[in-house]
Amino acid sequence: MAGPGADGAAGTPVTAAILLIGDELLSGKVADENARFLIGELRELGVALRRVVIIPDDLATIAREVRALSDAHTHVITSGGVGPTHDDLTMAGVAAAFDMKLVRHPRLEALLRMYYGSTGKPAADWERNLVMADVPEGVELDAGDVLPWPVTRVRNVIVMPGVPIILQKKWSAIREGFRQAPWLNAAVYVNVDEGPLAVHLDRVVAEHPTVACGSYPRFDAAADYKVKVTLESKDAAALATARAALLGWLPAGWVLRVEG
Amino acid sequence: MAGPGADGAAGTPVTAAILLIGDELLSGKVADENARFLIGELRELGVALRRVVIIPDDLATIAREVRALSDAHTHVITSGGVGPTHDDLTMAGVAAAFDMKLVRHPRLEALLRMYYGSTGKPAADWERNLVMADVPEGVELDAGDVLPWPVTRVRNVIVMPGVPIILQKKWSAIREGFRQAPWLNAAVYVNVDEGPLAVHLDRVVAEHPTVACGSYPRFDAAADYKVKVTLESKDAAALATARAALLGWLPAGWVLRVEG
Numbered sequence: 456m457a458g459p460g461a462d463g464a465a466g467t468p469v470t471a472a473i474l475l476i477g478d479e480l481l482s483g484k485v486a487d488e489n490a491r492f493l494i495g496e497l498r499e500l501g502v503a504l505r506r507v508v509i510i511p512d513d514l515a516t517i518a519r520e521v522r523a524l525s526d527a528h529t530h531v532i533t534s535g536g537v538g539p540t541h542d543d544l545t546m547a548g549v550a551a552a553f554d555m556k557l558v559r560h561p562r563l564e565a566l567l568r569m570y571y572g573s574t575g576k577p578a579a580d581w582e583r584n585l586v587m588a589d590v591p592e593g594v595e596l597d598a599g600d601v602l603p604w605p606v607t608r609v610r611n612v613i614v615m616p617g618v619p620i621i622l623q624k625k626w627s628a629i630r631e632g633f634r635q636a637p638w639l640n641a642a643v644y645v646n647v648d649e650g651p652l653a654v655h656l657d658r659v660v661a662e663h664p665t666v667a668c669g670s671y672p673r674f675d676a677a678a679d680y681k682v683k684v685t686l687e688s689k690d691a692a693a694l695a696t697a698r699a700a701l702l703g704w705l706p707a708g709w710v711l712r713v714e715g
Numbered sequence: 716m717a718g719p720g721a722d723g724a725a726g727t728p729v730t731a732a733i734l735l736i737g738d739e740l741l742s743g744k745v746a747d748e749n750a751r752f753l754i755g756e757l758r759e760l761g762v763a764l765r766r767v768v769i770i771p772d773d774l775a776t777i778a779r780e781v782r783a784l785s786d787a788h789t790h791v792i793t794s795g796g797v798g799p800t801h802d803d804l805t806m807a808g809v810a811a812a813f814d815m816k817l818v819r820h821p822r823l824e825a826l827l828r829m830y831y832g833s834t835g836k837p838a839a840d841w842e843r844n845l846v847m848a849d850v851p852e853g854v855e856l857d858a859g860d861v862l863p864w865p866v867t868r869v870r871n872v873i874v875m876p877g878v879p880i881i882l883q884k885k886w887s888a889i890r891e892g893f894r895q896a897p898w899l900n901a902a903v904y905v906n907v908d909e910g911p912l913a914v915h916l917d918r919v920v921a922e923h924p925t926v927a928c929g930s931y932p933r934f935d936a937a938a939d940y941k942v943k944v945t946l947e948s949k950d951a952a953a954l955a956t957a958r959a960a961l962l963g964w965l966p967a968g969w970v971l972r973v974e975g
Binding site for chain 2: 478479480481482483484485486487491494495498504505506507508509510511538539540541542571579580581582583584618620621638647648649650651652653654656657660667668669670671672674675685687
């Protein structure tokens with residue numbers, strides 16, 4: 456959609472931050488899968504991811520980080536800390552971030568009662584799980600028509616679970632709402648080191664400010680090139696101009712191949 | 716070593732933060748390997764990793780983040796942004812973080828001249844690479860006796876390269892300097908959901924404040940348990956007491972197995 460979060464005509468980019476919440480990620484008990492997944496998704500959707508942060512299950516830290524990321528980005532996606540145990544503090548943290556109360560949400564409570572009631576288990580087994588209906592009073596519920604449990608959003612903060620398969624299912628229901636104009640890319644593979652290359656890249660940066668230029672050396676024997684130079688823009692004409700300029704400046708014999 | 720950074724007698728933990736610098740990580744062009752590696756290393760070394768942050772190649776962002784992480788943690792490890800091209804801004808960012816000048820370091824310059832001189836290439840091919848000798852005036856060079864290129868450190872900030880094989884080689888030369896008392900762990904695998912379990916975990920948290928308690932549900936069919944409860948401490952007696960208490964409170968039949 457070209458909603459309020461769309462890339463502006465003046466080129467103001469739509470930005471995002473990812474906040475992973477969980478002691479288990481910092482201790483290495485669990486290896487991150489969610490940032491890895493969302494990085495690829497946001498890229499494909501044309502959203503400029505500006506920051507990824509991993510923090511512990513600590514209420515004050517969550518609140519401070521959510522507020523700072525929310526202020527500085529178009530979208531914030533959190534992952535983790537939304538279950539029923541003592542270390543699930545994300546909803547309380549988001550509420551604190553925005554000075555909202557944590558309140559029991561009638562629709563979420565009804566969903567939980569319906570689900571757990573249908574299991575036939577005694578209420579004592581699942582009553583504690585009703586704390587998962589405690590959300591910031593400003594919460595909005597997205598995609599509740601297609602998901603068994605809606606996506607919870609507070610302002611520009613999407614609160615996602617930490618379990619990868621559940622996060623991915625929920626994300627698939629809302630991802631198209633984030634879509635922006637795609638990035639256009641070119642890559643130039645050269646057989647020289649960054650040293651002699653740098654002056655030409657400086658010139659790209661100086662003369663083509665709307666094109667991002669990256670320089671990625673390889674030092675392992677398996678690579679058939681020494682540096683991969685990337686050019687990237689949402690403006691096809693600007694990208695083509697920068698690409699032609701760079702290829703014109705590089706001495707004959709340096710360029711192994713060009714992609715894009 | 717039990718240096719100034721050792722766990723205090725009062726239990727003040729030695730903490731760390733990891734700062735990954737690079738547009739390529741946020742765009743997904745390169746998948747992080749360095750945080751993944753360092754998370755495991757710090758865990759094994761008994762250091763409490765408190766935060767991982769990924770930011771773009773932006774000077775002001777690097778400076779602000781380095782300063783904030785340095786103030787809040789015993790150690791900060793940065794990765795990326797230390798080559799000779801326009802997007803290698805880490806040294807300038809670290810200098811700015813501490814209001815230091817960026818200066819050409821004679822020993823580093825000599826190392827670079829020796830290395831590139833030995834390649835037989837004309838100086839024009841590598842003179843630009845001498846910018847890699849430009850470091851904050853407060854830099855200290857570690858492990859220069861065992862590494863071809865020393866580890867650069869500014870106050871409590873270890874500045875590491877982004878190329879994983881080089882980072883790992885450098886880290887291996889300094890890692891033992893970070894070692895603290897190890898974490899001791901226990902894990903209890905149960906066949907009930909987090910709901911009925913939560914009240915018992917609350918009690919662990921309340922009655923055993925020096926033992927960290929985690930709760931990790933599995934929702935996939937492949938798992939033979941529903942929740943893995945972890946207990947963790949550097950205090951063996953405290954861990955054993957909490958473990959015994961938890962096992963005493965859990966109803967018969969809930970516990971599938973105990974590790975540690």
